[in-house]
Amino acid sequence: MNKRLDMCSDLSVLDRSPEGPLFTSVDDVSARLAETGYLAAPAVATTVFLADRLGKPLLVEGPAGVGKTELAKAVAQVAGARLVRLQCYEGVDESRALYEWNHAKQLLRISAGRDETWDETRTDIFSEEFLLPRPLLTAIRGDEPTVLLIDETDKADVEVEGLLLEVLSDFQVTVPELGTITASRRPFVVLTSNATRELSEALRRRCLFLHLGFPDEELERRIVRLKVPGLDTALTESVVRVVAALRAMDLRKVPSVAETIDWARTLLALGATTLDETVVRDSLGVILKHQDDILKAGAKLDLDAV
């Protein structure tokens, strides 16, 4: 029994990170994220700054390929923190997200200690040695700075959201056999979602909300220049303008930043120096993923006139 009590008292409650906030100002956020190669729009930098200051989780929602996951990775790099990632999918459950008892090891332990009393054995097999921590528990228990990334939260079932509530509001996990484990150092939490499903109100209330949309043309030019440095400036400009025009159209899947970068890389590999009909028609498949969309875009850009 002693062991159990010791453990609970060890895990003392510490509010907010003792080392002080990660960032000093919003500009500081932009500058340091830029050093890692993540160019953040003002809205992104402000929200990251606030998430750090207020000690609240950050819920990032937006279309695929605008850099939601990259944001978490960049913050981890800036903060010199360990990145703990929980990838959500349909059917993810407590034993995948939170913790699990190592049954096999427990059985071994029981059969190894034959001359003990039952009470001793029982106390021992529900101690930390037999606990397998999963991402949420790992993120809470560490003493070093941690960024917890809960990826594609909308893919998980509704029940998992209930599981997250305790972790996100109080940064603690309750293991019935051990007691409540509270974070000694609050992790910086990022949740991402593609909005395929409405997340529950309770979860949203506990988070700061950031809608990460497509960047404006100026920012996108800078992103392309950073990621594909070899591309000609005028060509970069044209690429970004064409992508912006495609986004204004009513397509099934509008190209996102990842596709812009792919297209720029393709053009670089093709050795194109300017955009013309042939080049665009041949490489349109890189940015548009549906045949309907390609036909529609072709009509809009007058490609079939040739």
Place this chain on the structure above:
Amino acid sequence: MSGDAAERLTGFVAALRAHGVRIGTGETVDAAEAVAALGFADRGLLREGLAATLLHTPDQRRLFDTVFDLYFPYGVGAPAGDPGDRDSLRDRLADALAAGDRALLGQLAIEAVDGLGGYGSSPGADGWSSYQTLDRLRPQTLLARVRDEMRRQGGGSGFAGRLLEDEIRRRIEEFRGLVAAEARRRVAERRGRDEIARRAVAPTADRVDFLYAGRDRLAELRRTVQPLARKLATRLAARRRRATRGTIDLRRTLRGSLSTGGVPMRPVLRRRRPARPELVLLCDVSGSVSGFSDFTMLLVQALHDQFSKVRVFAFVNRIDEVTGLLEHGRADPEGLGSRIRAEARLTGYHGSSDYGVALGEFAQRYGAAVGPRTTVFVLGDARTNMSDPNLAALREISARARRLYWLNPEPRPLWGTGDSAAPEYAGLVAMHECRNAHQLGALVGRLLPI
């Protein structure tokens, strides 16, 4: 935080709540903490900080921005200096559009409202109107001039040059938005923030009544069809999964218990036989209701992979099948309504809607489309222009179908007024009020067969 700032913040929150944004006290406190951390120095940062703490979904953002501009304006009163006359404003606007200079466009919007938007007789003005400003300034007529100017500077050369006109159009649209925001700010100074925030701010797109939505609001709604369909599909899948819970499959449970020594640790539930729900839509596409039926048709089409068969019929006073017109790829959502009216035979001797005749014709000609697996939705306001509602036909369709629902875009208090036969029909089948996209999403998620 000073009392004044706190009062401003709570007033702002109250205005958002009045428009249906759900904000709790905890979030208001978060917002105050954000304000304390960010300060009032940079308005852009303040806007993003408040949005991060107060909002939970992206579709509220437009509403938020409008209300924010009223409660945290960039300044008070009229701009300094002489606004200049219309022609000089137009010249400067053309230059700003060509350069794509956002800050300058904002400045010009302020001057334009001050110089051209005032009306009334008292010194200064009684009010400011964005409509009047834009009507006098006519920014849309600058398109050709700006295009030629940009071509001359070489901005329009090369492949991307063919996008030039669309880009300029978008900039002009942006300018119109700036003018509207500025006019609201000036009016709010005179007539009180709270009143303007309550009255002059448009609700989010999914809460606009279908019957009164304008063209641009309908276009905005159409863009929400795909995301909404995706959400509904997930909700349907979840309902299907839940529906498999129930009876225990004894054979598979016993088979599974062999590994635990014959003790059935994990009960296996019987799989439901995959039902193949069929859907039939009867849509009134006449005049006022068409916005509603167009939207619903697109939504159902986007959900088509959830059903074994979807058939769509349109009517005014005659009925015709339009399933083919809705096929994916072919369906250009914008022109859908006009294409249906052009290609399908919907009217007989006159052009006003007649539910009795249309329902009768459906029962007679397409009766075979409805079977015991079919769920039928009737979309319309049940205004029969005083003719016979033909209850027998509806009763016949309803008896043959698995379920029949009627979605009525009119507010419930109006049912039965004038030529509406809604109460008669509602006595036979389940009729639901469905005024906006929000209600439609909730109803479709609940009523669709699984």
